[in-house]
Amino acid sequence: MSQQLKFIDLSAQYQAYKAEIDAQIAEVLDSSGFVMGPKVTELERRLARYVGVDHCIACSSGTDALFLVMLAEGIGPGDEIITTPFTFIATVEMISLVGAQPVLVDIDEATYNIDPAQIEAAITPRTKGIVPVSLYGQPADMDAINEIAARHGVWVFEDGAQSFGATYKGRRSCGLSDMAATSFFPAKPLGCYGDGGAVFTNDEKLADTLRALRGHGERGRYQHQLVGINGRLDAIQAAVLLAKLPHFEDEVERRIQKGAYYTERLKEWVRTPVVHDYNRSVYAQYTIRVPERDRIGERLGQRGIPTAVHYPIPVHLQEGYRDLPYGEGSFPVAEGAAAEVMSLPMSAFITQEQQDRVIEALIASLP
Ligand SMILES: *Cc1c(COP(=O)(O)O)cnc(C)c1O
Numbered sequence: 001m002s003q004q005l006k007f008i009d010l011s012a013q014y015q016a017y018k019a020e021i022d023a024q025i026a027e028v029l030d031s032s033g034f035v036m037g038p039k040v041t042e043l044e045r046r047l048a049r050y051v052g053v054d055h056c057i058a059c060s061s062g063t064d065a066l067f068l069v070m071l072a073e074g075i076g077p078g079d080e081i082i083t084t085p086f087t088f089i090a091t092v093e094m095i096s097l098v099g100a101q102p103v104l105v106d107i108d109e110a111t112y113n114i115d116p117a118q119i120e121a122a123i124t125p126r127t128k129g130i131v132p133v134s135l136y137g138q139p140a141d142m143d144a145i146n147e148i149a150a151r152h153g154v155w156v157f158e159d160g161a162q163s164f165g166a167t168y169k170g171r172r173s174c175g176l177s178d179m180a181a182t183s184f185f186p187a188k189p190l191g192c193y194g195d196g197g198a199v200f201t202n203d204e205k206l207a208d209t210l211r212a213l214r215g216h217g218e219r220g221r222y223q224h225q226l227v228g229i230n231g232r233l234d235a236i237q238a239a240v241l242l243a244k245l246p247h248f249e250d251e252v253e254r255r256i257q258k259g260a261y262y263t264e265r266l267k268e269w270v271r272t273p274v275v276h277d278y279n280r281s282v283y284a285q286y287t288i289r290v291p292e293r294d295r296i297g298e299r300l301g302q303r304g305i306p307t308a309v310h311y312p313i314p315v316h317l318q319e320g321y322r323d324l325p326y327g328e329g330s331f332p333v334a335e336g337a338a339a340e341v342m343s344l345p346m347s348a349f350i351t352q353e354q355q356d357r358v359i360e361a362l363i364a365s366l367p
Pocket of ligand 1: 064
């Protein structure tokens with residue numbers, strides 16, 4: 001039997017930058033400063049410059065980045081936030097957790113991102129903001145969404161957990177709207193070695209509020225001016241990201257090449273990702289669409305090819321969200337995608353030989 005392939009090859013990446021990562025981590029160990037500190041400050045400065053915004057607020061995860069913005073914007077009971085049913089649960093979870101109502105809008109058939117044409121009908125006097133998710137590494141149509149939001153006086157908050165490094169009309173993800181969140185979970189395009197995340201914004205007052213909320217609402221030692229959380233980032237995670245950041249653009253280029261190679265060889269066989277020509281996707285996931293998805297996934301597994309499903313159940317059909325006013329059939333495009341999407345092994349370190357193995361096994365597994 002052939003050797004088991006990795007879904008995301010994090011060990012190849014570590015081996016490639018081992019000396020730099022180890023040296024960065026050693027500096028933290030020598031300093032004994034394990035939470036926040038100069039590495040985190042340096043990381044925030046460099047991430048803000050990379051994205052092209054004034055402020056980066058590093059925090060403990062992508063989920064906390066979403067949560068912190070909800071807190072900073074004072075979102076709570078009586079408020080409505082518009083987002084997509086086809087995302088990782090955290091996007092909707094953080095809206096529910098602060099007591100607001102998630103208002104879901106179906107996705108665009110081509111990109112799986114929220115469909116801007118359906119947003120306006122979902123806006124009510126209670127709407128406070130729109131949270132588009134840049135799914136699989138490709139931004140939604142942000143100009144269209146920003147324009148609708150401006151017309152109705154609501155904010156736009158990009159969930160860029162999968163799209164750090166992506167661009168939309170030449171501008172980088174996380175710098176496309178009033179504020180944005182990203183995640184540095186190890187499997188994300190830019191990953192640390194544990195949990196981490198960040199918020200990006202040009203709004204200085206919001207950035208100041210977020211910095212306070214991240215540290216128990218503190219402004220000055222034991223001066224708790226706001227009710228906040230422990231949303232701090234570990235210095236070791238910042239050290240890992242500082243070591244990886246100089247290589248990141250090169251990784252993004254390689255991801256794009258590898259995505260293009262899959263598409264070139266698979267487009268006659270399966271439905272391959274549609275990336276608009278004004279977008280650059282970082283392929284956080286390389287996700288195809290196939291009928292009989294589960295059977296094909298099983299056959300690939302038998303051939304040593306791991307696959308994943310992002311995501312098998314849309315948010316409105318999840319047990320924990322049964323109180324939302326939706327049911328089966330509410331979002332037909334999202335439900336259709338959930339039944340058929342399948343993600344293939346992808347990273348900047350997958351070799352052409354490994355991709356060929358995936359491609360050949362997939363073609364042989366089709367019904
Ligand atoms: C991963 C992810 C998150 C959550 O990030 P964590 O760092 O795992 O908390 C939120 N939204 C989306 C779309 C994600 O993919």
